[in-house]
Amino acid sequence: GENVEQHPSTLSVQEGDSAVIKCTYSDSASNYFPWYKQELGKGPQLIIDIRSNVGEKKDQRIAVTLNKTAKHFSLHITETQPEDSAVYFCAATMVQGAQKLVFGQGTRLTINP
Amino acid sequence: KAGVTQTPRYLIKTRGQQVTLSCSPISGHRSVSWYQQTPGQGLQFLFEYFSETQRNKGNFPGRFSGRQFSNSRSEMNVSTLELGDSALYLCASSLYDGEKLFFGSGTQLSVL
Numbered sequence: 673g674e675n676v677e678q679h680p681s682t683l684s685v686q687e688g689d690s691a692v693i694k695c696t697y698s699d700s701a702s703n704y705f706p707w708y709k710q711e712l713g714k715g716p717q718l719i720i721d722i723r724s725n726v727g728e729k730k731d732q733r734i735a736v737t738l739n740k741t742a743k744h745f746s747l748h749i750t751e752t753q754p755e756d757s758a759v760y761f762c763a764a765t766m767v768q769g770a771q772k773l774v775f776g777q778g779t780r781l782t783i784n785p
Numbered sequence: 786k787a788g789v790t791q792t793p794r795y796l797i798k799t800r801g802q803q804v805t806l807s808c809s810p811i812s813g814h815r816s817v818s819w820y821q822q823t824p825g826q827g828l829q830f831l832f833e834y835f836s837e838t839q840r841n842k843g844n845f846p847g848r849f850s851g852r853q854f855s856n857s858r859s860e861m862n863v864s865t866l867e868l869g870d871s872a873l874y875l876c877a878s879s880l881y882d883g884e885k886l887f888f889g890s891g892t893q894l895s896v897l
Contacts, residue, residue: 706886715875716828773828
């Protein structure tokens with residue numbers, strides 16, 4: 673089955689700097705890769721996602737890149753702000769009519785003012 | 786549009802008891818999934834329902850079960866609770882098959 677590894681487990685950056693979180697997946701059949709942000713006391717919130725037929729996707733300060741050959745994908749957050757502090761999860765799945773996301777272990781991102 | 790609603794928000798049970806958790810998906814969403822979140826194991830898939838049918842199941846014992854009603858609302862049940870069942874149970878709904886899951890805030894279950 674699918675296995676997703678996420679690095680780093682913790683990340684601390686200065687406000688205004690960029691943050692990068694990386695994930696690798698094992699199943700080459702996976703074709704959908706979402707990223708979630710989880711704040712304390714809340715459920716994961718979908719922030720961006722990408723299909724395997726796209727190499728990069730951007731939404732304001734957030735971008736995701738996908739390298740199918742190497743089986744890894746990354747989340748990039750630019751101009752970080754204190755409200756970006758949270759736990760971020762990557763996930764992978766094969767879209768086939770039955771949803772089963774496999775999540776990475778999470779990255780705790782802290783933005784220092 | 787209302788988000789995914791899970792009730793109750795918190796539950797405290799003792800070993801051996803059973804528990805039922807409820808989830809109301811976003812209006813129009815027909816797929817409902819359940820995940821268990823623990824500090825040690827992270828987010829793990831329990832099962833997924835679509836139009837009242839279980840389409841996929843994770844690697845959890847038979848004590849974990851679920852169902853979906855005709856209005857897409859879903860419940861999950863855990864029987865004979867064990868200490869290790871203490872976790873945040875998250876429900877997610879989606880409109881498109883396999884994509885864009887939206888999660889509720891979860892039910893925090895503590896087993897004493």
